[in-house]
Amino acid sequence: MSNxxxxxxxxxxxxxxxxxxxxxxxxxxxxxxLTFFVATLLIVLAYSTSTLLKHYETSPQVIAYLKSNATxxxxxxxxxxxESDTRVxxxxxxxxxxxxxxxxxxxxxxxxxxxYISPNVFPASLEFSIKNLNFAQGLIDEVTKELAIDEVAFxxxxxxxxxxxxxxxxxxxxxxxIRIGGAASLSFLLLSSLLVLxxxxxxxxxxxxxxxxxxxxIGATPGFIRWPFILEGLFYSTAGALLGWILxxxxxxxxxxxxxxxxxxxxxxxxxxxxxxxxxxxxxxGELLLAIFLGAIGSLVAMKRYLKI
Amino acid sequence: xxKFENVSKKYGSNFAIEDVSFEIPEGEFVFLTGHSxxxxxxxxRLLLRDINPSCxxxxxxxxxxxxxxxxxxxxxxxxxxxxxxxxxxxLDRTVYENVKLATEIDGRTTSEExxxxxKALEGVDMLEKSNLFPRQLSGGEVQRAVIARVLVQEPKIIxxxxxxxxxxxxxxxxxxxxxxxxxxxxxxxxxxxxHNADIVDHLKHRVIHLxxxxxxxxxxxxxxxxxxxx
Numbered sequence: 001m002s003n004x005x006x007x008x009x010x011x012x013x014x015x016x017x018x019x020x021x022x023x024x025x026x027x028x029x030x031x032x033x034l035t036f037f038v039a040t041l042l043i044v045l046a047y048s049t050s051t052l053l054k055h056y057e058t059s060p061q062v063i064a065y066l067k068s069n070a071t072x073x074x075x076x077x078x079x080x081x082x083e084s085d086t087r088v089x090x091x092x093x094x095x096x097x098x099x100x101x102x103x104x105x106x107x108x109x110x111x112x113x114x115x116y117i118s119p120n121v122f123p124a125s126l127e128f129s130i131k132n133l134n135f136a137q138g139l140i141d142e143v144t145k146e147l148a149i150d151e152v153a154f155x156x157x158x159x160x161x162x163x164x165x166x167x168x169x170x171x172x173x174x175x176x177x178i179r180i181g182g183a184a185s186l187s188f189l190l191l192s193s194l195l196v197l198x199x200x201x202x203x204x205x206x207x208x209x210x211x212x213x214x215x216x217x218i219g220a221t222p223g224f225i226r227w228p229f230i231l232e233g234l235f236y237s238t239a240g241a242l243l244g245w246i247l248x249x250x251x252x253x254x255x256x257x258x259x260x261x262x263x264x265x266x267x268x269x270x271x272x273x274x275x276x277x278x279x280x281x282x283x284x285x286g287e288l289l290l291a292i293f294l295g296a297i298g299s300l301v302a303m304k305r306y307l308k309i
Numbered sequence: 310x311x312k313f314e315n316v317s318k319k320y321g322s323n324f325a326i327e328d329v330s331f332e333i334p335e336g337e338f339v340f341l342t343g344h345s346x347x348x349x350x351x352x353x354r355l356l357l358r359d360i361n362p363s364c365x366x367x368x369x370x371x372x373x374x375x376x377x378x379x380x381x382x383x384x385x386x387x388x389x390x391x392x393x394x395x396x397x398x399x400l401d402r403t404v405y406e407n408v409k410l411a412t413e414i415d416g417r418t419t420s421e422e423x424x425x426x427x428k429a430l431e432g433v434d435m436l437e438k439s440n441l442f443p444r445q446l447s448g449g450e451v452q453r454a455v456i457a458r459v460l461v462q463e464p465k466i467i468x469x470x471x472x473x474x475x476x477x478x479x480x481x482x483x484x485x486x487x488x489x490x491x492x493x494x495x496x497x498x499x500x501x502x503x504h505n506a507d508i509v510d511h512l513k514h515r516v517i518h519l520x521x522x523x524x525x526x527x528x529x530x531x532x533x534x535x536x537x538x539x
Contacts, residue, residue, distance in 0.1 A: 213397055
């Protein structure tokens with residue numbers, strides 16, 4: 001018999017098994033759906049927190065305000081020094097006029113606030129971002145000591161330099177909670193799903209013991225007997241993964257406008273549709289692989305336990 | 310074809326069969342008789358390689374089947390046709406699908422095989438009922454369907470364990486008649502375990518009689534009948 005015929009026959013047998021006990025099949029698929037729905041949400045959440053942390057780590061953060069009497073040479077030397085520093089990226093010099101423009105844009109809703117202010121009120125500054133937030137405190141201390149520097153501050157999103165370690169620590173902690181908590185809940189759900197699969201395939205094997213005995217007697221190979229059960233397990237897990245992913249996808253689509261609005265400029269989720277689809281596509285691919293692994297393991301363990309051939 | 314050499318099978322301290330020796334050449338029809346617990350089913354299970362002997366050798370075509378590796382057993386069993394008292398058809402498949410199963414597991418699915426299936430069903434007079442499910446048939450019809458499945462396998466040996474046990478005398482004779490045809494037409498070796506004295510009496514084939522796990526007699530035609538009745 002050609003392999004394709006074996007496969008078609010075995011798929012038909014597996015489909016017959018599923019049709020014959022629809023409630024067991026439904027239970028298995030629903031449990032798998034729940035698992036993969038939660039998995040999809042947790043992966044998106046882990047991605048988002050990671051993006052959030054990365055955003056804070058890499059967005060422009062430090063503003064070194066220059067003294068009014070700082071010389072061009074001092075400023076140039078400091079700027080070059082920062083540009084050559086491996087911890088630093090995106091160094092830019094902001095003049096008083098540019099600072100004034102930034103202020104005007106920030107207070108555009110209330111023109112009175114900028115109406116009578118001259119550029120002289122604003123100090124010139126050197127703005128730069130840091131490649132890794134862990135370097136921040138040391139770098140700030142170094143820059144503060146420079147003669148040309150009056151004061152060092154952080155962007156509004158992070159508050160003052162005193163808050164920096166706390167913000168980083170809090171974000172790292174939240175990120176870790178999500179990763180560890182997510183991994184723990186996901187493991188629990190995966191284990192439950194595996195057990196449900198194992199019990200259901202085990203029940204299937206028990207209820208078909210006579211059939212298995214007949215097949216053995218007339219010379220069916222172990223593969224001929226086992227494959228329909230393996231295919232059944234794979235069907236439950238992949239169908240569950242697909243449904244769970246679809247529900248997760250819908251939940252993310254539903255929540256993304258509100259999240260985007262809340263996080264404003266921070267790219268909590270990919271902002272353009274192709275990037276979001278790519279992210280969810282990668283999640284689907286990973287989940288399907290996991291589902292195949294789970295289905296195969298569940299079926300094989302059930303067969304090892306209940307099918308002695 | 311089939312050779313038992315001093316075969317014993319022990320369960321705990323009890324012998325199911327003890328020091329059994331006999332030989333059955335190709336194309337012979339042999340009855341295996343004895344009371345319940347005499348060891349008939351153990352002997353059939355040994356031939357099926359469902360169990361191994363505690364000592365001695367079971368040889369099929371000169372090969373000790375104990376030496377068969379696990380992966381060789383399915384192919385070995387495909388050379389055997391097995392018929393049981395409790396029919397052993399898949400209840401969720403039609404008669405035709407049940408018969409076809411024998412070719413499917415053997416990897417044979419050509420149109421030639423389809424013809425063989427039809428011929429086998431015709432041979433047991435079940436072609437018209439081939440689309441029915443086992444539950445829709447009488448006991449005799451189910452057993453005829455089993456025989457069709459066995460015939461499609463084209464086995465070298467047919468092992469029948471009380472195949473007429475649940476059938477009325479007329480149907481039982483029809484079933485055994487089908488097995489006799491297999492011997493005549495295809496030189497198939499048949500070993501049939503039975504309690505049915507009428508059939509044994511009527512057909513006058515070689516009889517191996519077991520008592521308490523031992524071969525009490527291995528007679529040629531007719532002698533069994535006298536002893537059975539006394």
